Amino acid sequence: MLRQLEGSAAVAETVALCRPEVVCAYPISPQTHIVEGLSDLVRAGRLGSCEYVTVESEFAALSVCIGASATGARAYTATASQGLLYMAEALFNASGLGLPIVMTVANRAIGAPINIWNDHSDAMSQRDCGWIQLYAEDNQEAADLHVQAFRLAERVSLPVMVCMDGFVLTHAYERVDVPTAEQVDAFLPPFEPRQVLDPADPVTIGAMVGPEAFAEVRYLAHAKQMQALDAIPEIAAEFELAFGRPSGGLVRGYRTEDAETIVVALGSVLGTIEDTVDELREQGVKIGALAIKSFRPFPLEEVRAALGAARRVVVLEKALAVGIGGIVSANVRMALSGIDLHGYTVIAGLGGRPVTRKSLRALFERAVEDRLEPLNFLDLDRERVESELERMAAGGRSGPHAENILRDSGIVASRSH
Amino acid sequence: MAGAEDGAGGADGQRVRFYQVGSFAAGNRLLDPEQRTVQARMDRSNTLTSGHRACQGCGEALGARYALDAAMRASGGKLIAANATGCLEVFSTPFPESSWQLPWIHSLFGNAPAVASGVAAALRAKGREDVRVVGQGGDGGTVDIGFGCLSGMFERGDDVLYVCYDNEAYMNTGVQRSGATPPAARTANTKPIGREHPGNAFGQGKDLPRIAIAHGIPYVATATVADLHDLERKVEAAMELRGPRYIHVFVPCPLGWGADSADTIKLARLVVESGLFPVFEARDGELVEVAKIRRRVPVEEYLRPQRRYAHLFGDPPRTDVIERLQALADANIARYGLLDGGVSDIDHTGVGKKSTTGAAE
Amino acid sequence: MKHPVGGSSFPGMEGLRATFEVRIHGRGGQGVVTAAELLSVAAFDEGRHAQAFPSFGSERTGAPVVSFCRFGDTPIRTREPIAEPDALIVQDPTLLHQVDLFSGLRPDGYLLINSGRDLAELGLAELGERFRPERLLSVPATELAREHLGRPLPNAALLGGFAALSGALRLDSVIAAIRERFGGEAGERNAAASAACFHHVEHELAGAVGA
Numbered sequence: 001m002l003r004q005l006e007g008s009a010a011v012a013e014t015v016a017l018c019r020p021e022v023v024c025a026y027p028i029s030p031q032t033h034i035v036e037g038l039s040d041l042v043r044a045g046r047l048g049s050c051e052y053v054t055v056e057s058e059f060a061a062l063s064v065c066i067g068a069s070a071t072g073a074r075a076y077t078a079t080a081s082q083g084l085l086y087m088a089e090a091l092f093n094a095s096g097l098g099l100p101i102v103m104t105v106a107n108r109a110i111g112a113p114i115n116i117w118n119d120h121s122d123a124m125s126q127r128d129c130g131w132i133q134l135y136a137e138d139n140q141e142a143a144d145l146h147v148q149a150f151r152l153a154e155r156v157s158l159p160v161m162v163c164m165d166g167f168v169l170t171h172a173y174e175r176v177d178v179p180t181a182e183q184v185d186a187f188l189p190p191f192e193p194r195q196v197l198d199p200a201d202p203v204t205i206g207a208m209v210g211p212e213a214f215a216e217v218r219y220l221a222h223a224k225q226m227q228a229l230d231a232i233p234e235i236a237a238e239f240e241l242a243f244g245r246p247s248g249g250l251v252r253g254y255r256t257e258d259a260e261t262i263v264v265a266l267g268s269v270l271g272t273i274e275d276t277v278d279e280l281r282e283q284g285v286k287i288g289a290l291a292i293k294s295f296r297p298f299p300l301e302e303v304r305a306a307l308g309a310a311r312r313v314v315v316l317e318k319a320l321a322v323g324i325g326g327i328v329s330a331n332v333r334m335a336l337s338g339i340d341l342h343g344y345t346v347i348a349g350l351g352g353r354p355v356t357r358k359s360l361r362a363l364f365e366r367a368v369e370d371r372l373e374p375l376n377f378l379d380l381d382r383e384r385v386e387s388e389l390e391r392m393a394a395g396g397r398s399g400p401h402a403e404n405i406l407r408d409s410g411i412v413a414s415r416s417h
Numbered sequence: 418m419a420g421a422e423d424g425a426g427g428a429d430g431q432r433v434r435f436y437q438v439g440s441f442a443a444g445n446r447l448l449d450p451e452q453r454t455v456q457a458r459m460d461r462s463n464t465l466t467s468g469h470r471a472c473q474g475c476g477e478a479l480g481a482r483y484a485l486d487a488a489m490r491a492s493g494g495k496l497i498a499a500n501a502t503g504c505l506e507v508f509s510t511p512f513p514e515s516s517w518q519l520p521w522i523h524s525l526f527g528n529a530p531a532v533a534s535g536v537a538a539a540l541r542a543k544g545r546e547d548v549r550v551v552g553q554g555g556d557g558g559t560v561d562i563g564f565g566c567l568s569g570m571f572e573r574g575d576d577v578l579y580v581c582y583d584n585e586a587y588m589n590t591g592v593q594r595s596g597a598t599p600p601a602a603r604t605a606n607t608k609p610i611g612r613e614h615p616g617n618a619f620g621q622g623k624d625l626p627r628i629a630i631a632h633g634i635p636y637v638a639t640a641t642v643a644d645l646h647d648l649e650r651k652v653e654a655a656m657e658l659r660g661p662r663y664i665h666v667f668v669p670c671p672l673g674w675g676a677d678s679a680d681t682i683k684l685a686r687l688v689v690e691s692g693l694f695p696v697f698e699a700r701d702g703e704l705v706e707v708a709k710i711r712r713r714v715p716v717e718e719y720l721r722p723q724r725r726y727a728h729l730f731g732d733p734p735r736t737d738v739i740e741r742l743q744a745l746a747d748a749n750i751a752r753y754g755l756l757d758g759g760v761s762d763i764d765h766t767g768v769g770k771k772s773t774t775g776a777a778e
Numbered sequence: 779m780k781h782p783v784g785g786s787s788f789p790g791m792e793g794l795r796a797t798f799e800v801r802i803h804g805r806g807g808q809g810v811v812t813a814a815e816l817l818s819v820a821a822f823d824e825g826r827h828a829q830a831f832p833s834f835g836s837e838r839t840g841a842p843v844v845s846f847c848r849f850g851d852t853p854i855r856t857r858e859p860i861a862e863p864d865a866l867i868v869q870d871p872t873l874l875h876q877v878d879l880f881s882g883l884r885p886d887g888y889l890l891i892n893s894g895r896d897l898a899e900l901g902l903a904e905l906g907e908r909f910r911p912e913r914l915l916s917v918p919a920t921e922l923a924r925e926h927l928g929r930p931l932p933n934a935a936l937l938g939g940f941a942a943l944s945g946a947l948r949l950d951s952v953i954a955a956i957r958e959r960f961g962g963e964a965g966e967r968n969a970a971a972s973a974a975c976f977h978h979v980e981h982e983l984a985g986a987v988g989a
Contacts, residue, residue, distance in 0.1 A: 173828070
């Protein structure tokens with residue numbers, strides 16, 4: 001049913017329809033409305049037999065999910081930022097054990113300095129933990145991806161992270177067609193575990209594996225993600241058939257067919273990018289955009305096919321690999337190996353800094369004239385950075401960077417737009 | 418030493434004493450079936466079966482075997498175990514072998530209580546509360562790194578029996594100090610170097626059984642491998658209840674303590690008799706039963722056979738440190754009333770039953 | 779679900795823009811975020827696409843808060859904060875000279891300020907030269923809220939006032955959204971405050987035209 005509601009609420013309702021049996025909740029901005037919503041639904045009896053466990057940390061949240069999933073229960077939790085880091089050990093454990101847990105990550109920056117606003121540092125920091133990573137462009141897709149995620153996870157026996165931009169999507173009201181229970185039940189069968197703790201048929205899960213077998217076990221994790229490269233589009237296609245709208249998949253091109261310049265990005269920023277692409281197209285600029293929806297497994301072939309004919313590629317990303325530069329762009333570069341084109345990385349939107357059409361337009365205009373650096377920082381205040389570097393170079397007790405820059409900026413809280 | 422049935426009349430009418438009846442012997446097949454320990458039964462589960470790689474004399478292997486078999490019996494064989502990283506996990510599952518004969522999961526070092534909570538939640542969601550859950554780990558995984566998860570499990574009231582096998586250090590990684598390492602003990606990072614460092618520091622450490630009691634959970638008990646009847650009985654008592662339950666088992670580690678592998682049970686007995694390790698039961702936040710010391714020993718008798726305390730018996734001996742340890746033992750005896758009357762309140766002949774006539778000796 | 783036919787529904791705005799953009803300023807605890815959400819629901823009830831989102835920090839009561847709402851007949855893709863609003867609603871007049879509230883307001887934009895004093899008394903007379911004076915208005919929304927709700931929560935009232943001032947949304951849509959969100963007694967009282975403010979603004983506008 002088509003409704004106007006908050007992204008978090010849409011996700012909570014959709015997750016509830018997936019009939020999780022164990023939901024773990026530890027609060028962290030900006031995921032709180034999701035777990036609150038699920039709590040209400042559980043208490044109202046809308047989830048049938050579901051245990052809602054309030055845990056004492058994110059590490060515990062995922063650990064409880066691990067125990068539950070190993071016992072054959074469909075398990076779910078949600079987190080962001082610091083919470084994702086706090087469960088880092090358990091992330092690897094869950095994927096290593098092949099447990100099909102689904103988790104929402106409400107993408108948020110990682111401190112220090114502490115920052116509660118949106119960027120992709122959290123999920124990117126865990127890109128190699130073995131979880132499948134899917135990125136939603138809007139709240140409709142955020143809701144839909146959870147339904148697909150459970151099916152995908154249980155099919156390939158790997159946990160899945162559904163990433164949605166914190167605040168930008170979680171706290172945005174927009175129209176979402178929330179599926180019905182019948183629709184979801186028809187699409188998502190009950191969980192049939194590949195391994196389960198069952199007194200009637202005891203197994204040992206989580207034994208130590210030495211040099212003689214570890215490589216094979218790890219390779220299997222990779223092989224399963226390779227299988228997911230097929231499973232993801234299949235499930236997306238079946239979803240479109242069953243629910244009547246496209247969502248998910250590996251990549252999605254926007255006006256890329258004859259584009260000479262293609263902008264690559266993940267998540268909600270694509271909406272603003274597409275509006276800007278349309279503006280430039282109206283002026284005859286051959287520009288398009290590519291949304292990467294599955295970041296892990298990374299769809300090398302699909303990205304290569306979409307970008308290979310362009311003259312230049314601009315990868316716009318909301319995370320920074322300190323010491324080298326872009327993360328998504330490095331992965332994109334791998335897909336383009338052997339193909340000669342101009343590649344630019346743009347780091348944008350860190351810590352929730354808005355990505356505006358105005359800035360994007362100026363950026364794209366420079367891009368099409370190849371007037372960009374290999375590594376660019378959108379809307380970075382170079383003056384402030386330079387003065388802080390000078391302060392440091394002067395030696396002595398130059399003070400903490402964050403406080404110095406805030407003082408220089410004379411930041412007033414309401415001047416946030 | 419005669420019990421109620423103390424034997425048949427011999428040829429000249431002399432009574433033959435059956436010394437095993439009413440004793441601390443573990444097997445005790447001469448008892449009535451209901452009074453036998455789980456280990457004495459032919460149908461015991463052997464949950465932790467032979468072939469594991471524990472050291473000779475490993476207290477933890479002994480304790481785990483007894484605890485799990487008792488829990489399996491109490492649950493009718495419907496039990497799932499979540500194990501922390503540590504010696505028990507490592508020696509019981511050397512890939513590709515496993516000595517566990519029940520569904521068993523090892524996740525991480527610090528999350529065994531949370532994983533156990535997750536198993537319990539799943540069973541509840543599926544309406545399978547006939548299947549019971551045990552979480553287990555060593556002192557490192559329970560008192561230190563798993564502490565947050567343990568407290569959360571207690572606080573939520575999750576239906577898990579958690580058993581901590583306390584050998585007083587991080588043994589599997591090479592004997593490093595944990596929050597359960599007693600004062601003056603030598604470990605790899607609390608060596609007695611210089612006079613001001615007589616081993617592990619005084620004034621540190623966590624008393625996890627008391628912390629568990631403070632959570633007000635249905636059942637908390639301490640036990641040792643010197644009295645295996647008692648350990649079984651406590652596991653069975655715990656399994657009669659629902660909600661979070663905690664048993665803290667003292668398990669000597671010959672390798673880590675520098676003790677003779679034949680001394681494991683003796684050391685466990687001595688730590689109780691010295692007063693350094695009080696044995697008790699608590700329910701719903703209140704102490705309900707205490708094991709009295711039968712034959713008190715000075716702490717020295719307990720410390721001497723362990724090379725981790727050898728630095729206290731050098732030339733000259735560190736009598737100052739030994740006196741401080743004795744003071745700790747004295748304080749325990751006073752706090753728990755370990756010496757009043759001199760007769761144990763615990764009936765070792767009746768598993769799960771409390772005799773009103775007192776134990777037969 | 780109503781789907782209006784024809785072109786853009788905002789003929790009052792120059793250039794028949796596809797979306798109408800509202801920016802709401804206030805302080806934490808005044809329901810600024812809720813106001814934007816309600817606008818989006820009202821627009822949805824009229825069969826439009828709508829997007830509402832907040833811009834806030836982790837402080838709770840009293841800190842300046844901004845929320846945004848876009849609505850129109852075509853799907854909304856952009857996510858940037860509203861830099862050039864078609865309408866500004868100011869829930870807390872103490873922000874007026876502290877923060878640059880008017881940044882980006884379109885020349886033909888609407889301004890609704892929650893205050894019993896008029897623009898001149900608020901020291902904003904010069905705005906009449908930058909913008910279209912008949913589109914700038916202050917209303918005593920807090921007083922109306924006190925009257926109808928018994929509490930000084932002006933957000934619902936201001937939405938009614940906005941509907942009257944801009945004509946971008948119908949009052950009945952706003953009221954339906956309010957009732958759906960609050961329910962019961964609270965819903966009725968907020969709806970009443972909203973209607974009262976709507977009529978207050980209508981009256982003001984009629985008086986201004988007639989004068």
